[in-house]
Amino acid sequence: MAKSYERQEAKPHLAEEWVGKVYTFVCILFLVITIFSMVYFVASKGLSTFFVNDVKIGDLLTGLKWSPEADIPLYGALPFIFGSFSTSILAALIAAPLGFCAAVFMVEISPKFGRKYLQPVIELLAGIPSVVYGFVGLSVIVPFFRDVFPGQGIGIAAGALVLSVMILPTITTIATDALAALPSGLKEGSYALGSTRFQTIYRIVLPTTLPAQMTGIVLGIARAFGEALAVQMVIGNAPHIPHSLFESTSTLTSAITLSMGNTAMGSVHNNALWSLGLILMMMTFLFVFIIRMLERRSKL
Template identity: 75%
Template structure:
């Protein structure tokens, strides 16, 4: 017993405590080093297009011509950037209302039936591989659009439809957590003032949880923006800006996966593909920043 009257910790406990601190510190250092290494590697490879090969920003971001084997070679990435943003935004516009309404159904309207039947189905969608979504889109979505609308069925509409199903579990899960965390007294106060259920949902529940709901939408867009295989199977992979939603186009992820294996490390085309990967990584940072900003607003 020490002079202060406090019982000293056994030596074994001190060793275990310091071992745990050292182990967790090493894990954190490893994660930080890994992240910075990936960012440094992709950034150096991507910036070599401008620093080493002498290609201008205007040619990458402003040109519509993608002819890596031409004379001279042209590396206009504008069609791929437009294709990525178009499919992601359209997928978010489709899945956001469905996901939020599904969360309202499970939490506010029919919680027993919703959580018993609907939530397991949504969680099952999250575990399906991307290639299955792509194959279903190629077998069902593309023939449907080909029969109903002009064109071959391949294009932004087919890609956005497949992506909307893929990001639906993300949006629904985050919306469900946000609605479940809402204080019950807020809704009870609305009912006490004479508001109906729909008035409470529309004027109290949704405005209060809007930042958290938008967080789910942004995270869903981030997944849709970086998806490669499923979109690659249904979008057509044509390097041009489409005139409609039912014309073939391509995305950043599609052109990287299709072309990276056919290039040699250090060549101009390979460096340009790394530049496209750098654009994807920077967009990921933008999505993370937006999510943090929305979380900060939700905690105010």
């Protein structure tokens, strides 16, 4: 009787396990199909510029002029690529020290005050819409740069400053998690040898958690690289390589959002914009690869 009862109880559990496995497999299959479909769609449209419209890939990547409506159309995307990289890297250079210092303060110096007040404020920045950042940058940062520095105020500096505030929560959160996960024995050993708190932070904590903190920086750059609206409002959207931080330029996302709705599907201009989108996707894959490499190094 006991064995038959156990068999009857095992059948519902086996059925539930089978249903769970099937449901999980279907979800994973749907996710994989969606990702590959998006990659195929963007790649097929982007590569049409080179294989159907006879635009050379070297001219697109290294060309300095973007004039698709001229008598002799030119599709040089180097100003957009330069604008995307310059604003993203400059934003990371501004946000990284602030994020690291905030993380050190919340974990090592004043955990109670930092976790109670500072961390919620920083995390609140992640929930603000990008259009708000762009409007604040256009209303506050651009007039300030116009009054203090030469130029109209719009340009790489304004875009990078807006992006630095947008990516600050990402860098700070990852740095905080990395510092909190550090084994306490390392710090205790440093204190036992007579090191001060700041010596321990500078020589033990930060070097040990550097790979994880670099992961936060790369994620921040990836976020800034794909941002469109906030940068579009303060960067000027001029398709040329600027000679200073206070000259207007444009980014890949700005070029796509400003022109995609005004082009006919299948035209050379439309396919060139899809090529810009393909460059963005390839850069995203590169950032993911870098993050994976950093995660391997971050294992203690």
